Amino acid sequence: MTDFSALYKKYAPDVFGFALYLSGERGEAEDITSETFVRVWTSPEPIEMATVRGYLFTIARALGLSLAAKCTVRGWRSRACEMHRRKKDDRHTGSHCGSVAGISLG
Numbered sequence: 001m002t003d004f005s006a007l008y009k010k011y012a013p014d015v016f017g018f019a020l021y022l023s024g025e026r027g028e029a030e031d032i033t034s035e036t037f038v039r040v041w042t043s044p045e046p047i048e049m050a051t052v053r054g055y056l057f058t059i060a061r062a063l064g065l066s067l068a069a070k071c072t073v074r075g076w077r078s079r080a081c082e083m084h085r086r087k088k089d090d091r092h093t094g095s096h097c098g099s100v101a102g103i104s105l106g
Contacts, residue, residue, distance in 0.1 A: 004040075004041060007040070007047075007052065008037055011052070011053060011056050012033060012037065014053070014056075014057075015032075015033050015036055015037075015056050015057065015060050016029055016030070016033045018057055018060050018061075019032035019033050019036070019060050019063075019064065022060070022061065022064030022067075023064060023067060028067060032060050032063045032064055032067070033060070035059075035063055036056055036059045036060045036063060037056075039059050040055075040056065040059070
């Protein structure tokens, strides 16, 4: 599979799901997914098809972390930024039961 459109069709749903998990917001996830594939498209290096899924997720993760850093530095108050703050707090306190992808459990 060296065709970009086939690559996109096969992996875009997984990248989007991961981006949605990272950002907690559909619009941000769409942006992360799009930018991930733009970076693949414009990469000067050939893509190793054996590791392409990991490569895509690495790009998406870096973009998600970049979004999180912008939230911190710029003091943004979007839902994605709030999700990042909660995930960060949960990692430090060990409390993972309060919310899943921004949905309150109780």
